Amino acid sequence: MYRKRGSSVRYENGTxxxxxxxxxxxxxxxxxxxxxDPDRRADPFDAELPVAEITAAVQRSAVHCERxxxxxxxxxHQYGERTWSERTQRLHLALTHxxxxxxxxxxxxxxxxxxxxxxxxxxxDAERDAPAHLRLGANVSAALLPWLVGRVxxxxxxxxxxxxxxxxGNDIVEAEGEWPNWYRPSYRVRPERAPLNxxxxxxxxxxxxxxxxxxxxxxxxxxxxxxVLVEGRSSVYPATVVVTRILAAANERIWYPYGAGxxxxxxxx
Amino acid sequence: xxxxxATREELWARGRLIEQRLSHGEAFEEERGITxxxxxxxxxVAACDAAMEDLRRCVVPDVRIRLVAESRLDGVTSTIxxxxxxxSVVTDPARIAADLVLLxxxxxxxxxxxxxxxxxxxxxxxxxxLHEAIGHPAEQNVPPREWPAWLQVExxxxxxxxxxxxxxxxxxxxxxxxxxxxxxxxxxxxxEVLLVDGGAYDPLTDMVTVRIGAADLIEGGEVRGVAPxxxxxxxxxxxxxxxxxxxxxxxxxxxxREGQELVVGSHAPLMVTA
Numbered sequence: 001m002y003r004k005r006g007s008s009v010r011y012e013n014g015t016x017x018x019x020x021x022x023x024x025x026x027x028x029x030x031x032x033x034x035x036x037d038p039d040r041r042a043d044p045f046d047a048e049l050p051v052a053e054i055t056a057a058v059q060r061s062a063v064h065c066e067r068x069x070x071x072x073x074x075x076x077h078q079y080g081e082r083t084w085s086e087r088t089q090r091l092h093l094a095l096t097h098x099x100x101x102x103x104x105x106x107x108x109x110x111x112x113x114x115x116x117x118x119x120x121x122x123x124x125d126a127e128r129d130a131p132a133h134l135r136l137g138a139n140v141s142a143a144l145l146p147w148l149v150g151r152v153x154x155x156x157x158x159x160x161x162x163x164x165x166x167x168x169g170n171d172i173v174e175a176e177g178e179w180p181n182w183y184r185p186s187y188r189v190r191p192e193r194a195p196l197n198x199x200x201x202x203x204x205x206x207x208x209x210x211x212x213x214x215x216x217x218x219x220x221x222x223x224x225x226x227x228v229l230v231e232g233r234s235s236v237y238p239a240t241v242v243v244t245r246i247l248a249a250a251n252e253r254i255w256y257p258y259g260a261g262x263x264x265x266x267x268x269x
Numbered sequence: 270x271x272x273x274x275a276t277r278e279e280l281w282a283r284g285r286l287i288e289q290r291l292s293h294g295e296a297f298e299e300e301r302g303i304t305x306x307x308x309x310x311x312x313x314v315a316a317c318d319a320a321m322e323d324l325r326r327c328v329v330p331d332v333r334i335r336l337v338a339e340s341r342l343d344g345v346t347s348t349i350x351x352x353x354x355x356x357s358v359v360t361d362p363a364r365i366a367a368d369l370v371l372l373x374x375x376x377x378x379x380x381x382x383x384x385x386x387x388x389x390x391x392x393x394x395x396x397x398x399l400h401e402a403i404g405h406p407a408e409q410n411v412p413p414r415e416w417p418a419w420l421q422v423e424x425x426x427x428x429x430x431x432x433x434x435x436x437x438x439x440x441x442x443x444x445x446x447x448x449x450x451x452x453x454x455x456x457x458x459x460x461e462v463l464l465v466d467g468g469a470y471d472p473l474t475d476m477v478t479v480r481i482g483a484a485d486l487i488e489g490g491e492v493r494g495v496a497p498x499x500x501x502x503x504x505x506x507x508x509x510x511x512x513x514x515x516x517x518x519x520x521x522x523x524x525x526r527e528g529q530e531l532v533v534g535s536h537a538p539l540m541v542t543a
Contacts, residue, residue: 012527015436016302021294023307035291036307044304066473099474188290
């Protein structure tokens with residue numbers, strides 16, 4: 001039996017929502033059952049969300065904020081005898097300029113990248129072919145990693161990163177190719193085996209800093225063809241990049257909420 | 270203002286229950302925002318339980334069936350999503366028998382690829398096209414485009430939310446399209462749309478996209494099933510050539526916006542597009 005008690009505050013396009021709930025989920029044979037937990041109550045949680053700071057960072061460039069969702073929450077989990085807790089922060093931002101839309105998802109409220117991406121979007125020129133070689137920003141490569149499962153390019157390794165606890169109370173272990181851990185994004189969802197906290201390793205970690213940089217996603221990733229905003233030395237443009245080979249991946253990684261968790265790193269294609 | 274809801278949901282596969290969910294909660298809208306919890310309203314849960322008893326009679330062994338009984342302060346709704354392979358219909362106990370006939374027909378193996386031919390939107394499926402091309406732009410305050418004078422579309426908007434956790438959004442409740450003295454001629458070579466798998470409208474690009482799940486290619490007196498394909502046009506480039514008859518209920522619009530899935534009643538006459 002899995003039990004969860006959680007509270008959060010969410011900002012969604014102008015409205016604050018504070019939610020407290022407790023749930024319980026069981027699996028008996030093929031049957032998955034879940035319901036609110038009648039025996040427990042969750043205390044309310046509140047936190048200051050940096051709406052003004054993020055809005056100001058966007059407004060410094062002439063782009064439109066189409067969607068802003070911020071979530072800060074706490075949760076206590078129990079599976080069998082094991083209990084654990086976590087604090088979660090999520091940011092989802094969609095910025096538009098002309099007919100382009102940039103999508104940002106991150107696990108912190110850091111505005112550094114937001115400001116840079118908004119400024120780049122404001123300077124966006126017409127569509128171009130993707131350059132033969134370019135860099136992927138950590139926020140872009142993180143979205144790609146879940147799509148590499150089962151089709152890892154040559155000369156790199158795709159691994160599950162050890163650390164933390166999975167949806168059935170097990171330690172998340174280092175793994176490659178087979179995924180022993182369970183992903184449970186909500187008590188209302190049947191847990192399934194999935195690679196958690198993916199990272200990509202390459203023997204090469206040196207990345208040419210002069211290459212154009214895919215600075216942000218222009219569409220959700222749904223395969224190995226990425227719609228990205230590319231920042232070159234003197235111009236910014238939309239392009240479609242087809243990932244067939246990853247030449248290098250940096251060792252500095254940031255965790256992003258893609259798939260069942262993904263460590264983005266600067267990569268060179 | 271208090272909002273309260275209870276939902277029971279069951280998923281049946283091969284005649285066996287494989288997932289069962291109960292959800293309940295309430296939300297209060299206050300000056301500082303919405304405060305929500307999973308508080309239980311026993312009357313709403315009891316109403317869900319009663320509706321679910323009726324829904325379970327609709328389980329059939331060869332179709333994946335999702336039953337949803339939802340009780341709010343303003344009433345109870347019962348929804349069935351029946352799926353075969355990649356296709357699904359959204360139905361209710363009164364209409365499931367007829368809708369399963371359509372679903373089974375749609376699940377037949379396709380024999381041909383789609384061709385650039387006029388589309389004849391059967392079974393009320395034009396309601397999905399108009400849902401994307403007229404309903405969503407209205408929800409998002411996008412200026413309307415001009416449509417043929419023979420077309421009348423009602424799409425009342427109301428503040429709706431999927432659960433107590435959600436922010437109410439201005440959403441369609443239903444879409445009913447009618448024609449008055451519309452021209453109508455069936456093209457000799459045509460594709461007849463039977464079932465739609467989904468659709469989208471992007472206000473940024475003004476693009477309307479409808480994924481056609483099941484269709485027939487009609488040519489030379491032959492009827493051949495067509496593989497799934499995508500209808501994608503700028504909203505201003507959609508050309509309605511004609512329509513015939515009264516609105517037909519389309520079995521299948523669960524509309525997702527901002528992550529909130531809501532059923533939208535959908536009706537349209539037989540319609541032809543270029």
